[in-house]
Amino acid sequence: MNNISTDVDNAVTVRNVCKNYDNVEALRDLSLEFPRGQLTSILGPSGCGKTTLLKIIAGLLKPTSGEILVNNKPVTGPGPDRAFVFQDFALLPWATVLRNVAFGLELRGVAKSEREAIAEKYIKDVGLTDFEHSYPHELSGGMRQRVGLARALSVDAQVLLMDEPFSAVDEQTRRKFQEDLLDLVKNENKTFLFVTHSIEEAVYVSDQIAILLPRPSRVSEIIRPSGFREKEALNIRRDPEYLDIVDRIWASLRTYVE
Amino acid sequence: MRYRSLFLNFVSASIVFGAWEIAGRIPVSFAFPTFIESMSAFWVLIIEGTLFTAYAETLRPLVIGVVISTVLGVGIGLWIGLSRAFDWLVSPIFIVMQTAPLAALIPLLIMIYGIGLTSKVFVVCIMAMPVIVLNTSAAVRNTPASIIEMGNSFLGSRRDVIIKIILPAASPIVFAGLRLGVSAGFIGAILAELKITPTGVGDIISYSRSIADYPTMYAAILSIILLAVVFLNVLERIEITLFKGTRRNYVSD
Amino acid sequence: MKVFGYRLPGMSSLLLWALLWEIVGQMELTFFLPPLSAIFVTLMEIGTTKVFIKALQETGHAFFVGTFFAIVIGVPVGIMMGKNRLIDEILLPWVNMFLSAPLTALVPVLMVLFGFGLKSIIITTTLFAIWIIVLNSRAGVLQINRSLVEMALSFGASPKDAFFKIYFWAALPEILGGVRIGFIRAVKGVIIGQLLISVVGFGALFELYSSNFLMKHFWAVLIVLFTISFIIAECLAWLERRVSYYAAQR
Ligand SMILES: Nc1ncnc2c1ncn2[C@@H]1O[C@H](COP(=O)(O)OP(=O)(O)OP(=O)(O)O)[C@@H](O)[C@H]1O
Ligand SMILES: [Mg+2]
Numbered sequence: 001m002n003n004i005s006t007d008v009d010n011a012v013t014v015r016n017v018c019k020n021y022d023n024v025e026a027l028r029d030l031s032l033e034f035p036r037g038q039l040t041s042i043l044g045p046s047g048c049g050k051t052t053l054l055k056i057i058a059g060l061l062k063p064t065s066g067e068i069l070v071n072n073k074p075v076t077g078p079g080p081d082r083a084f085v086f087q088d089f090a091l092l093p094w095a096t097v098l099r100n101v102a103f104g105l106e107l108r109g110v111a112k113s114e115r116e117a118i119a120e121k122y123i124k125d126v127g128l129t130d131f132e133h134s135y136p137h138e139l140s141g142g143m144r145q146r147v148g149l150a151r152a153l154s155v156d157a158q159v160l161l162m163d164e165p166f167s168a169v170d171e172q173t174r175r176k177f178q179e180d181l182l183d184l185v186k187n188e189n190k191t192f193l194f195v196t197h198s199i200e201e202a203v204y205v206s207d208q209i210a211i212l213l214p215r216p217s218r219v220s221e222i223i224r225p226s227g228f229r230e231k232e233a234l235n236i237r238r239d240p241e242y243l244d245i246v247d248r249i250w251a252s253l254r255t256y257v258e
Numbered sequence: 259m260r261y262r263s264l265f266l267n268f269v270s271a272s273i274v275f276g277a278w279e280i281a282g283r284i285p286v287s288f289a290f291p292t293f294i295e296s297m298s299a300f301w302v303l304i305i306e307g308t309l310f311t312a313y314a315e316t317l318r319p320l321v322i323g324v325v326i327s328t329v330l331g332v333g334i335g336l337w338i339g340l341s342r343a344f345d346w347l348v349s350p351i352f353i354v355m356q357t358a359p360l361a362a363l364i365p366l367l368i369m370i371y372g373i374g375l376t377s378k379v380f381v382v383c384i385m386a387m388p389v390i391v392l393n394t395s396a397a398v399r400n401t402p403a404s405i406i407e408m409g410n411s412f413l414g415s416r417r418d419v420i421i422k423i424i425l426p427a428a429s430p431i432v433f434a435g436l437r438l439g440v441s442a443g444f445i446g447a448i449l450a451e452l453k454i455t456p457t458g459v460g461d462i463i464s465y466s467r468s469i470a471d472y473p474t475m476y477a478a479i480l481s482i483i484l485l486a487v488v489f490l491n492v493l494e495r496i497e498i499t500l501f502k503g504t505r506r507n508y509v510s511d
Numbered sequence: 512m513k514v515f516g517y518r519l520p521g522m523s524s525l526l527l528w529a530l531l532w533e534i535v536g537q538m539e540l541t542f543f544l545p546p547l548s549a550i551f552v553t554l555m556e557i558g559t560t561k562v563f564i565k566a567l568q569e570t571g572h573a574f575f576v577g578t579f580f581a582i583v584i585g586v587p588v589g590i591m592m593g594k595n596r597l598i599d600e601i602l603l604p605w606v607n608m609f610l611s612a613p614l615t616a617l618v619p620v621l622m623v624l625f626g627f628g629l630k631s632i633i634i635t636t637t638l639f640a641i642w643i644i645v646l647n648s649r650a651g652v653l654q655i656n657r658s659l660v661e662m663a664l665s666f667g668a669s670p671k672d673a674f675f676k677i678y679f680w681a682a683l684p685e686i687l688g689g690v691r692i693g694f695i696r697a698v699k700g701v702i703i704g705q706l707l708i709s710v711v712g713f714g715a716l717f718e719l720y721s722s723n724f725l726m727k728h729f730w731a732v733l734i735v736l737f738t739i740s741f742i743i744a745e746c747l748a749w750l751e752r753r754v755s756y757y758a759a760q761r
Pocket of ligand 2: 050051052
């Protein structure tokens with residue numbers, strides 16, 4: 001199953017990355033490739049280093065050794081080609097939805113009127129029209145994550161890094177988000193790196209699933225669902241291949257839980 | 259790693275004391291002795307025993323005042339926390355006392371009670387009491403309703419609920435209030451000795467200032483600050499060990 | 512509290528106490544407590560006198576200059592302590608020490624170093640106010656949500672942007688809390704300074720009135736002082752509540 005094809009155009013390449021925190025070895029010699037325009041999920045037991053990996057790709061952390069290539073250029077720090085979606089949303093509580101969505105552009109020095117026009121568009125896209133002037137504490141959890149999503153989309157980065165973006169959202173909103181995410185992957189030509197704890201969610205949304213071993217983390221297996229990706233979103237969960245893959249992933253992960 | 263903080267404490271102490279020594283050597287002012295001079299004056303004060311007799315004097319109004327404030331303050335605070343009517347009637351007074359510069363009352367206290375011990379005890383009390391009362395009442399009022407209801411549902415009497423539930427639940431914050439009260443009491447005790455009559459440490463400070471014996475004056479001031487800081491730290495340690503695990507967020511002064 | 516189903520406002524019991532004061536005063540039980548009405552009459556008289564206005568000005572001057580320095584120095588130092596571990600470890604023991612030290616004991620030193628005047632009082636005020644401001648600003652920075660900072664960094668924020676757009680605002684509720692307590696302490700500091708140095712401002716007035724047994728004058732000044740400090744504290748508490756809506760969820 002370990003069939004990383006070399007002819008695919010990779011948006012992000014992780015090469016032999018090791019990461020040690022003081023005396024914890026989080027990642028050991030991890031290599032992984034993320035094909036352009038696709039969604040790759042990262043699955044693994046809790047504490048195995050998924051967040052660490054994502055932050056290293058974002059440039060927020062430095063790897064102890066190894067390198068990261070984004071568009072074939074090595075990463076040295078945060079850059080305009082990547083945008084992060086945070087698990088706890090990371091919204092500025094003192095700023096309105098509009099300013100929060102525009103904040104990424106504000107930090108990049110885009111003029112006020114321009115960035116607000118862009119923000120308005122994405123606020124509309126995520127379905128928050130009429131809430132531009134609300135504050136985060138006036139929104140529900142799901143709405144807050146939409147703000148976080150709109151902010152990441154508004155900077156028009158090619159790579160979206162999502163660290164358990166839906167885990168603080170209720171189940172129904174979550175399903176809606178998953179469907180929206182499928183549309184997003186289809187319509188925007190962006191590369192998605194998606195960390196999740198839910199096997200079903202990973203299989204449902206991914207073009208490629210990378211399964212990590214417990215700490216020190218390496219890739220144990222890469223799965224590419226092929227049969228049901230083209231199907232109607234509603235039918236995926238009934239597809240035999242979908243069910244098969246879910247079972248298989250659980251079979252390989254269950255030994256590590258406990 | 260374990261020695262890092264100890265080492266840094268040492269470094270920061272050396273920087274400060276070194277700066278003091280240098281500033282004293284220049285000297286920045288005729289009234290600024292060096293660190294070493296002050297320390298030797300400190301040593302003399304200890305050897306001659308002056309310091310101990312002085313503290314026996316200084317600590318008397320402080321201890322009496324703090325004890326009175328504690329008993330009265332916790333009592334009143336408890337009552338405020340338990341009774342709506344009493345809360346309405348009394349807490350505004352303590353709220354005003356808390357924000358007001360009560361030190362301004364000292365000339366009045368001198369007029370009423372003279373320059374003896376009573377005035378000094380009073381000064382300590384008016385400084386220490388408001389924070390004790392306000393912390394206690396807030397702690398009592400903020401006892402989680404669920405555990406009081408639990409007590410009631412198991413048919414606890416009013417007295418049982420107060421003694422076995424409300425008081426233990428409130429005690430971390432009450433204790434924190436006591437610590438702040440003691441801290442304010444120290445300010446009051448020193449103020450009383452400097453303003454009302456120079457006795458105890460206040461006497462050493464005033465006297466050595468009048469004869470321009472600055473090293474002794476600095477030593478006396480350093481000693482009282484050290485005493486207060488050490489004592490309050492001990493209280494804080496006790497607080498931490500007593501109430502391990504309980505969240506401490508208290509009304510500060 | 513409710514009376515006949517009508518909710519009495521918070522501080523309304525003070526009116527009752529004022530009434531009690533008036534009655535006790537009218538009964539002339541003690542020389543030290545003149546009737547409240549007489550005190551207000553005196554207040555009207557001395558309120559416009561030169562001595563009083565001068566004392567008010569001097570006190571206000573010392574107070575505002577003192578707190579100004581406390582804030583301008585205290586907030587950045589506190590933020591720096593929250594951001595930098597080394598600075599924190601070096602400064603924290605001293606800040607904690609001065610926070611709980613009886614600073615009154617330092618006033619005699621200030622007097623011999625800086626003279627018996629305004630300068631010493633200003634420094635006393637600053638010393639009373641600054642430590643709690645430092646500690647609170649530090650606490651404000653320490654509790655900042657890591658992911659807010661990471662969010663800003665991931666969008667390429669410069670250190671300056673991170674400071675002014677994230678750290679300052681995220682720590683603002685605590686900073687304001689510190690400033691409020693700092694103000695209250697500064698009021699106490701400025702009065703203690705004046706009492707001990709007692710040649711300027713209200714310190715001199717207290718001395719004058721109490722040595723001449725002018726009780727009404729004395730109380731009039733006290734009431735002015737208490738009222739002003741209470742109003743200042745309430746205004747800051749109001750400001751603090753306005754930003755506290757986001758304190759819970761940063
Ligand atoms: N700042 C840090 N300092 C020290 N160790 C850390 C730090 N951050 C993470 N670790 C360690 O690195 C390991 C990986 O952490 P990471 O947060 O990347 O895991 P994760 O896979 O995202 O876990 P989860 O699924 O629970 O979110 C953990 O075991 C943790 O103990
Ligand atoms: Mg994680």
